[in-house]
Amino acid sequence: MNENYCDGERDSLHDSRRQFLKQSSALAAIALATPVLVRAAEKELDEKASAYFEKVPVKLEVNGVVHQLSVESRVTVLDLLREQLHLTGSKKGCDYGQCGACTVHINGKRVLSCLSLAVMQDGKKITTIEGLAKGEELHPMQEAFIKHDGFQCGYCTPGQIMSAIACVREDHANSDGEIRQYMSGNICRCGAYSNIVDAIKEVKEKGGTI
Amino acid sequence: MINFDYVRPSTSKAAIDALNKDATAQFIAGGTNLVDLMKRGVTAPQKLIDISRLPLKSIQHLGNVIRIGALALNSEVAEHELIVNKLPLLSQALNAGASPQLRNMATVGGNILQRTRCPYFYDTIMPCNKRQPGSGCGALTGYNRYHAILGTSEQCIAVHPSDMCVALAALGATVIVNTNKGERRIPFLDFHRLPGSTPERDNNLQRGELITAIEIPQNDAFSKNVHYLKIRDRASYAFALISVAAALDLNGTAINNVRLAMGGVAHKPWRLTTAENFLKGKAATIANFEQAASIAMKEAKGFGHNNFKLKLAPNAITEALKIASGLS
Numbered sequence: 001m002n003e004n005y006c007d008g009e010r011d012s013l014h015d016s017r018r019q020f021l022k023q024s025s026a027l028a029a030i031a032l033a034t035p036v037l038v039r040a041a042e043k044e045l046d047e048k049a050s051a052y053f054e055k056v057p058v059k060l061e062v063n064g065v066v067h068q069l070s071v072e073s074r075v076t077v078l079d080l081l082r083e084q085l086h087l088t089g090s091k092k093g094c095d096y097g098q099c100g101a102c103t104v105h106i107n108g109k110r111v112l113s114c115l116s117l118a119v120m121q122d123g124k125k126i127t128t129i130e131g132l133a134k135g136e137e138l139h140p141m142q143e144a145f146i147k148h149d150g151f152q153c154g155y156c157t158p159g160q161i162m163s164a165i166a167c168v169r170e171d172h173a174n175s176d177g178e179i180r181q182y183m184s185g186n187i188c189r190c191g192a193y194s195n196i197v198d199a200i201k202e203v204k205e206k207g208g209t210i
Numbered sequence: 211m212i213n214f215d216y217v218r219p220s221t222s223k224a225a226i227d228a229l230n231k232d233a234t235a236q237f238i239a240g241g242t243n244l245v246d247l248m249k250r251g252v253t254a255p256q257k258l259i260d261i262s263r264l265p266l267k268s269i270q271h272l273g274n275v276i277r278i279g280a281l282a283l284n285s286e287v288a289e290h291e292l293i294v295n296k297l298p299l300l301s302q303a304l305n306a307g308a309s310p311q312l313r314n315m316a317t318v319g320g321n322i323l324q325r326t327r328c329p330y331f332y333d334t335i336m337p338c339n340k341r342q343p344g345s346g347c348g349a350l351t352g353y354n355r356y357h358a359i360l361g362t363s364e365q366c367i368a369v370h371p372s373d374m375c376v377a378l379a380a381l382g383a384t385v386i387v388n389t390n391k392g393e394r395r396i397p398f399l400d401f402h403r404l405p406g407s408t409p410e411r412d413n414n415l416q417r418g419e420l421i422t423a424i425e426i427p428q429n430d431a432f433s434k435n436v437h438y439l440k441i442r443d444r445a446s447y448a449f450a451l452i453s454v455a456a457a458l459d460l461n462g463t464a465i466n467n468v469r470l471a472m473g474g475v476a477h478k479p480w481r482l483t484t485a486e487n488f489l490k491g492k493a494a495t496i497a498n499f500e501q502a503a504s505i506a507m508k509e510a511k512g513f514g515h516n517n518f519k520l521k522l523a524p525n526a527i528t529e530a531l532k533i534a535s536g537l538s
Contacts, residue, residue, distance in 0.1 A: 074211045096249065097312060100309065110311050115312075120218075167310070170310070182310050184310075185312065186309075
């Protein structure tokens with residue numbers, strides 16, 4: 001585990017509200033805002049107006065790397081991963097919690113990153129598809145998906161694999177029916193379901209810690 | 211999603227104070243419903259008060275009740291040994307809801323407070339008396355396949371989407387809320403409302419109240435012959451068209467006591483008291499189950515696309531009772 005800052009995160013972390021409001025993006029936003037907001041921002045007095053532009057410091061451990069970040073309260077974990085940390089493995093399928101393509105593990109539990117607000121995860125550990133392989137060595141579930149052709153277009157695959165690992169860890173991979181039930185939060189438009197079940201079964205049967 | 215102010219108080223009292231201070235603030239816990247609604251512009255709180263870290267997560271056996279903290283996750287409750295052994299109906303209902311990922315996020319309190327999935331409520335260009343009082347009900351003469359057949363009004367025919375709440379209605383739970391002036395206990399059947407002329411109000415929770423726990427009577431009589439039957443458009447991960455929570459207390463084939471509640475049929479979890487009363491003291495036979503089902507449907511009324519529920523609902527009641535009693 002190491003402290004690691006991505007582009008600009010240290011700067012924005014130490015920005016005071018005044019400095020932040022001077023940044024061009026914020027000024028652009030102010031130009032579009034109502035006169036009341038502009039006046040409030042100029043005087044730096046109105047708490048509510050400033051809160052709208054203010055970023056919140058958030059500390060997250062993503063795939064073993066600690067990040068000190070600064071995010072708007074409305075930013076989801078999915079957008080944070082993809083846009084700020086450039087971890088584009090987690091996919092935005094529906095963005096409304098219906099498809100499972102954005103599945104990640106937060107503190108060891110599989111969750112939907114599109115419905116998780118980043119500010120609410122302060123201090124937590126996130127694992128994404130990028131955090132599974134050890135160097136060149138793929139995770140057993142990744143290997144099994146390749147072996148059994150558990151995908152076609154591949155868009156749902158990162159979410160399927162994150163969910164599949166949790167499915168085995170939760171001990172919900174004891175029969176085809178149970179696997180299907182506990183993988184039902186991950187939709188595959190190509191219909192690779194039967195091969196996904198085969199991949200999960202193989203990992204389950206091999207046993208060991210995954 | 212428009213931006214909002216964010217606070218994370220460390221005590222229930224501070225959370226309630228923060229809510230009382232700001233009329234546009236809302237609590238957030240799991241966020242599985244609220245974030246969705248905010249993204250779609252259905253609701254737009256200017257401040258979110260994050261209660262997810264408050265110490266309201268424990269699941270305990272206290273005397274003759276089981277108390278579940280409002281922030282216990284749906285997955286934690288469903289798989290908790292106490293719930294699996296003593297309240298299997300609740301465990302079954304929870305596992306029938308949503309997906310494993312959502313159950314890992316959603317809390318018990320949030321599940322109770324989730325909004326309807328009526329497509330007219332979700333689509334902000336459509337009329338909806340629940341979202342915008344006075345704008346009309348798009349579903350009444352529109353696409354109403356998923357809608358209510360019992361307890362409806364001309365203002366709203368939406369259904370409550372929860373599975374968990376159907377089991378809690380059957381089991382006679384109590385919702386415990388904190389107001390900062392003390393505790394209020396609300397019997398589960400009085401918690402949610404029928405739409406009447408105020409469909410914008412889903413339930414009887416008052417502003418400034420925080421759900422802290424639910425309590426369920428621990429009754430061994432309803433821990434064996436139980437079944438939660440959920441019928442939906444796909445085998446898993448869909449809201450119920452019809453669901454039935456059935457619990458039987460059997461003495462041989464005689465029914466000592468019975469609890470029945472339905473989901474997918476009304477604006478609130480629908481307890482079938484008349485059908486329960488009919489079955490008490492009778493034999494657990496298919497003929498009696500069918501008659502109870504037809505009694506339960508006496509007031510039911512379809513709106514066109516959902517007319518199939520008038521047949522599906524009584525069949526589901528009979529089937530749930532058959533499975534619960536071991537006849538199926």
